[in-house]
Structures are given as structure tokens and as C-alpha cells.
Amino acid sequence: MKNRLFALVVVAASAAAALWGWRAWFPSPERAIRQRLGALARTASFGRNEGALAKMLNCDRLAGFFANDAEVKLELGNTAGRLSGREKIREAAMSARSALASLKVDFPDINIVLGADRQSAEVDLTALCKVPGEPDPQPYELKLLLKRLGGDWMIRRVETVKTLR
Amino acid sequence: MATQAESSASLPWWCIVLIGRRPKRTLVRIGVLVTVCFVLFKFVLAPVRIEGPSMLPTYRRGQVHLINRLAYRSHEPRRGDVVAIEYSGEHVMLLKRIVGLPGETVAFEGGRLLINGQAVEEPYVRYSCDWEMPPKVDLPDEFYVVGDNRSMPQDDHYEGRAKRERILGKLLL
DSSP, X not given: OHHHHHHHHHHHHHHHHHHHHHHHHSOOHHHHHHHHHHHXXXXXXXOTTOOHHHHHHHHHHHHTTEEEXXXXXXXXXXXXXXXXXXXXXXXXXXXXXXXXXXXXXXXXXXXXXXXXXXXXXXXXXXXXXXXXXXXXXXXXXXXXXXXXXXXXXXXXXXXXXXXXX | OHHHHHHHHHSOHHHHHHHOSOHHHHHHHHHHHHXXXXXXXXXXXXXXEOOSSTTTTTSXXXXXXXXXXXXXXXXXXXXXXXXXXXXXXXXXXXXXEEEEOTTOEEEEETTEEEETTEEOOOTTOOSOOOOOEEEEEOOTTEEEXXXXXXXXXXXXXXOEEEEGXXXXXXXXX
């Protein structure tokens, strides 16, 4: 009886480990997109002590989340801007990193709608941006279009959503 | 009775402090409490912490309040209600007051709120206001929402028309 129970526990533990391994190695598209957006938020954030080389490398990494033909259309407060292409995004990231002492980006609410082909996805999220000098983080609602290119989920379009019209 | 007294007497003091004299009953109580809290905070109430100055002086930064998710099951939102408006989810929300109902025209003239051209009394607005806004018409499923702090520059104050589906509930406390 004890042997059977032990065998049962071993089988259950092995099944759980296999399931965990499968999910870690082969994540579902939703999970992969969430991981990708988490990495994007971490890369977009920077501290006061970021050196010049790290700044450049992180801007390159940030641009790497976007497709070559990506388009970013943002209306943040009273300023609006449009960027086309990965290089423009990299330049904008560089100038933002030079203008701000630090930035903390977080995406607390991510809603993902996968396309029928499961190779594209529309994502609605809230971006919380905390800059020094401001007591509270500033929320922005964004709509992203992602496409699976070369095994990675790349951002093809970003635009702000007007929560209040 | 004697058995219970004996069994509780046999428990070490720290066990009595942690789980009481009747562990089974304590477990049941904990289970009920957890279930009630889960149901209450998942389906009925949403706790919110205020950030930002837009609802001053009625609600201040750092205060914690509860949103009643069921407030609008029997009736639609009303003018004067303070509501939580969702961004893309429930982690970050806007807290605003409804001033314009669907189909109404909202305007600001010399800081006074005009609904369908008529000035509206707003006892909750305590600070002076000089806002100007040409008339805006709410669509059938839209409510015009604005904060109580009208002393802020209008450009810095996030206000406008919110779709009904974005209104999570009414501020309860």
C-alpha cells in the first residue's frame, strides 16, 4: 500500500514537472506576449545611474522589440507625435533617456486578443509611467498590434487610446 | 464537555493563541472568512487608493475607498455620482464625478457647468474655477465625467466622455 502511494506521488510529481517544463519551454502565445511585454517594460525603464554605453545598448534593445516597419502614434497629455520605423524609435528612446533623469514603466492590465491565424495579436494595456518630480505615476491606455516574426512577437503598431473622449 | 476541556488543556499555549481551543472550528471559521472575502472583493466591492489631485477637496491622495460594482445593476449612473472608470483593466482606474448624462450637452462658461444650456449647482466644487469649454454632446452610451478640483488648469485635468461599459461602479465609502 505504501509502495503504491509512493509511486502515485512520484507519478503526480513527474506529471506536474513535465507540465511546468512544457509550459516554460513552449509557452502559449498569450504567455509569450505577456513575457515579451514584461521585458519591454523593464527595458523601457531606466535609473539615474545609467551610463552612456548602457543607455545606447538599452535603446538598441528597446528598438529590437519593434518590427522594422513599426509605427508609433502617441498622444501623451498635450503632446502628440508619430514615429515610423525602428531607427526613429531608437532615436526617440535615446532622446527620452537624455531628457529624463529616470523612468519607471509598468503594464498592470494587459488584454490580449489573438488573431485567427495565431500569428498576430491585438493588445490593450495600461502603461504606468513614473518620472522623477511627479508624485504619482501617469497612466496611459495603449493599443498595440503584434506580429509573430522569426519566432518572436514584434510590435508593429502602437497608438494611444482615449479613455475619455 | 469534560473531553473538550481535557483536549484544550492538552494543547500548548502557543497553539491556543494561534488556532484557539477548538482547531476544527477555527479552520471552518477561517474557510468561511476567506470565501466571504473572496466573493465580496471579487464580485461586489473593489478597494481603490486615491492618487492625484483631481478630486480635491472631496477625496484626497492616499485615501482608501470602496467601489460598489453592483450599484448600476438596477439603474443607470446618475448625475453627481462619483464613479470608477476603467482604463484597460481594474488595477488602474479614474475616479470622477458624473455631470452629464447620455444625450445631454455639456459646457463650461466662466467656470460654471452648463447642462443643455442651463447652469447647474455643484456644491462639491469648493475651489474657484475659470474653465471655458464649448458645448459637447454626449452620445447615447456616454457620460460626461469630471473631477471636483476645477482650480487646476483645464489642460492638466483629465475630463471628458466615458463610455458606459468603462464605468465599473459607484464610490461607496
